[in-house]
Amino acid sequence: MRDEKKTGSGSSEFDFIARIRRQAQKRISNLDSFSSLIPHPSSLILGIGDDAAVIRQRSGLDSVITADLLVEGIDFDLDTFKTSPRDIGHKALAVSLSDIAAMGARPRWALLSIGVPQTRWDSSFLEEFYKGVRALACLHDVTIIGGDISRTPERVVVDSIVLGEVLRGRAVLRSGARPGDRIYVTGSVGGAAAGLNILQQGSHQQTTRRRTRAQRQLIQRQTRPTPRVEWGRMLCEKKLATAMIDLSDGLSSDLAHLCRESGVGARVEAGRVPVDSLIERAGINESDALPLALNGGEDFELLFTVRPRAAAKLPDKVGGVPVTHIGDVTGDEGKACLVEGGRARILKPSGFQHFKRS
Amino acid sequence: MRDEKKTGSGSSEFDFIARIRRQAQKRISNLDSFSSLIPHPSSLILGIGDDAAVIRQRSGLDSVITADLLVEGIDFDLDTFKTSPRDIGHKALAVSLSDIAAMGARPRWALLSIGVPQTRWDSSFLEEFYKGVRALACLHDVTIIGGDISRTPERVVVDSIVLGEVLRGRAVLRSGARPGDRIYVTGSVGGAAAGLNILQQGSHQQTTRRRTRAQRQLIQRQTRPTPRVEWGRMLCEKKLATAMIDLSDGLSSDLAHLCRESGVGARVEAGRVPVDSLIERAGINESDALPLALNGGEDFELLFTVRPRAAAKLPDKVGGVPVTHIGDVTGDEGKACLVEGGRARILKPSGFQHFKRS
Numbered sequence: 098m099r100d101e102k103k104t105g106s107g108s109s110e111f112d113f114i115a116r117i118r119r120q121a122q123k124r125i126s127n128l129d130s131f132s133s134l135i136p137h138p139s140s141l142i143l144g145i146g147d148d149a150a151v152i153r154q155r156s157g158l159d160s161v162i163t164a165d166l167l168v169e170g171i172d173f174d175l176d177t178f179k180t181s182p183r184d185i186g187h188k189a190l191a192v193s194l195s196d197i198a199a200m201g202a203r204p205r206w207a208l209l210s211i212g213v214p215q216t217r218w219d220s221s222f223l224e225e226f227y228k229g230v231r232a233l234a235c236l237h238d239v240t241i242i243g244g245d246i247s248r249t250p251e252r253v254v255v256d257s258i259v260l261g262e263v264l265r266g267r268a269v270l271r272s273g274a275r276p277g278d279r280i281y282v283t284g285s286v287g288g289a290a291a292g293l294n295i296l297q298q299g300s301h302q303q304t305t306r307r308r309t310r311a312q313r314q315l316i317q318r319q320t321r322p323t324p325r326v327e328w329g330r331m332l333c334e335k336k337l338a339t340a341m342i343d344l345s346d347g348l349s350s351d352l353a354h355l356c357r358e359s360g361v362g363a364r365v366e367a368g369r370v371p372v373d374s375l376i377e378r379a380g381i382n383e384s385d386a387l388p389l390a391l392n393g394g395e396d397f398e399l400l401f402t403v404r405p406r407a408a409a410k411l412p413d414k415v416g417g418v419p420v421t422h423i424g425d426v427t428g429d430e431g432k433a434c435l436v437e438g439g440r441a442r443i444l445k446p447s448g449f450q451h452f453k454r455s
Numbered sequence: 456m457r458d459e460k461k462t463g464s465g466s467s468e469f470d471f472i473a474r475i476r477r478q479a480q481k482r483i484s485n486l487d488s489f490s491s492l493i494p495h496p497s498s499l500i501l502g503i504g505d506d507a508a509v510i511r512q513r514s515g516l517d518s519v520i521t522a523d524l525l526v527e528g529i530d531f532d533l534d535t536f537k538t539s540p541r542d543i544g545h546k547a548l549a550v551s552l553s554d555i556a557a558m559g560a561r562p563r564w565a566l567l568s569i570g571v572p573q574t575r576w577d578s579s580f581l582e583e584f585y586k587g588v589r590a591l592a593c594l595h596d597v598t599i600i601g602g603d604i605s606r607t608p609e610r611v612v613v614d615s616i617v618l619g620e621v622l623r624g625r626a627v628l629r630s631g632a633r634p635g636d637r638i639y640v641t642g643s644v645g646g647a648a649a650g651l652n653i654l655q656q657g658s659h660q661q662t663t664r665r666r667t668r669a670q671r672q673l674i675q676r677q678t679r680p681t682p683r684v685e686w687g688r689m690l691c692e693k694k695l696a697t698a699m700i701d702l703s704d705g706l707s708s709d710l711a712h713l714c715r716e717s718g719v720g721a722r723v724e725a726g727r728v729p730v731d732s733l734i735e736r737a738g739i740n741e742s743d744a745l746p747l748a749l750n751g752g753e754d755f756e757l758l759f760t761v762r763p764r765a766a767a768k769l770p771d772k773v774g775g776v777p778v779t780h781i782g783d784v785t786g787d788e789g790k791a792c793l794v795e796g797g798r799a800r801i802l803k804p805s806g807f808q809h810f811k812r813s
């Protein structure tokens with residue numbers, strides 16, 4: 098028995114795209130109503146429904162583009178963890194918005210390519226997925242302008258593409274850090290990895306209903322990350338960040354990426370790392386907290402560097418999200434160290450990698 | 456035993472991305488050496504290796520963006536058909552270049568998101584895949600500026616994103632056809648579908664080595680389609696095409712898309728449809744040829760409309776590829792008919808659909 102309201106019932110992907118297109122057009126008609134740091138942004142000429150989308154370019158701006166692939170069974174889990182399709186839509190867009198934020202750019206346009214098996218097509222999966230995408234897109238004035246829908250044999254796969262804009266020459270790269278710069282991180286770290294651990298344990302122990310409030314909040318850190326778009330734009334607009342990266346693989350790994358691109362080293366104070374306070378509240382061992390914060394990944398906070406003389410101009414919070422000075426850039430190229438209890442040790446990049454080294 | 460030259464041997468995805476980046480940078484250094492219809496194209500500020508790519512915008516241009524998802528087991532077959540990784544790289548980019556061509560735009564930048572299982576990572580798959588991408592990109596002066604690499608549990612999945620440029624307001628949409636316009640198609644049709652049939656039969660009969668030259672050429676139509684970039688750009692530059700679409704789903708379906716967007720109908724002469732001559736040479740039944748040409752899909756030819764008074768300006772060939780006048784646009788909104796042996800019948804959209812209607 099098929100539910101008449103469900104996606105695939107009596108409809109082809111062309112019908113579905115037509116529906117997504119109508120919903121997108123509602124957004125387009127509201128496009129001119131927001132205020133922006135960018136005086137004359139580009140405008141959408143043509144969205145979903147032709148061979149490609151068309152955007153009118155404006156000089157004085159640079160376009161910023163990123164793509165992020167999420168695969169069922171690797172990046173998210175629909176069955177074991179009971180992650181909702183809406184959360185997957187949210188996360189797919191969030192991950193790309195975070196990349197745009199890490200460039201200091203303003204996100205403007207998104208394309209979502211999604212592959213689903215016939216069974217998901219015959220359910221409300223895609224409708225729910227796009228609800229998650231649209232809610233987050235709306236929050237950041239991002240318009241969905243295209244993508245692709247394809248069938249897959251078994252698993253859901255999503256590629257999220259976001260285009261942003263930044264004033265000419267002002268994108269914040271990973272390569273601008275200099276020795277003496279201070280290293281900051283927004284929000285808190287380790288929560289997403291702790292949330293993943295709880296999901297993984299829960300799937301074995303069937304303890305879903307007995308989770309504490311803190312545990313449920315940690316799971317949300319994993320399933321509904323918040324991209325730091327406002328922080329990124331502010332740091333770019335005020336010319337405060339000399340280098341920036343988002344924390345997707347894990348602080349230790351992402352700091353290593355930034356150091357390598359900048360040709361510098363780093364010294365991080367373990368005691369300053371803003372470990373997510375939910376970790377303690379959820380009853381996770383104190384000894385596990387710092388490794389989660391350093392290597393856990395998927396927090397989608399921003400890690401950035403600031404010249405010492407500009408540090409005073411840094412606000413304590415943006416949109417309620419605090420920032421923490423966790424250490425400093427050194428001239429010791431390629432070496433990051435962690436100072437703990439007065440002793441320094443090498444901070445080895447131990448974050449997420451998709452492929453095992455042989 | 457692992458081959459030292461292979462992708463995954465002792466390397467992470469970061470090493471692989473670094474390699475792709477070096478290869479891409481070689482291309483970037485040659486960027487200014489080509490001639491172009493567009494006087495001041497955008498320029499690449501930052502390619503692979505940061506959170507996102509950065510492109511400098513120029514006013515007077517519109518950006519054109521498309522994404523196409525290809526999934527192993529649906530859109531291509533590695534094991535049964537023995538499709539080479541290089542051919543998959545070629546086809547992934549070709550499909551998106553074809554979309555850009557169908558807008559009349561010049562393709563400029565590409566992002567490739569690719570998911571592969573660990574076993575493919577441990578083989579030369581990705582190296583070969585990118586060789587296929589790069590060879591076609593090079594042919595069209597397209598630079599690879601980003602994407603994502605992810606692990607998948609079983610199957611290869613590719614999302615190909617291409618950005619192009621077109622003079623302001625000059626993109627050729629699906630919606631510009633008017634009653635009386637002539638309908639044209641580039642090259643020939645039906646070959647890609649015939650090639651797929653041969654692959655599917657061969658996989659059962661194990662007749663791979665006994666294929667004729669024509670059969671092998673038809674397989675190439677399926678595995679290595681040629682996007683009609685030069686035709687698309689010429690039709691836009693000379694303002695000849697009033698509407699355009701590329702033939703991905705099949706002539707009957709894609710013509711229906713164009714008619715719907717333009718609010719028109721169409722009348723196609725069966726005898727004029729340029730059925731791929733390889734089909735006859737490969738010994739395929741004459742009665743099967745026209746259905747393959749009308750509904751087969753994946754030919755990636757361009758279907759476009761031209762005002763009757765402009766038709767004389769249309770060249771016979773562009774880059775050796777001919778064009779055929781197959782019929783005319785009518786005012787009979789939403790209705791396409793096929794005239795065969797003096798009798799007209801409805802041309803039902805019967806091309807490829809990913810999802811079955813329930």
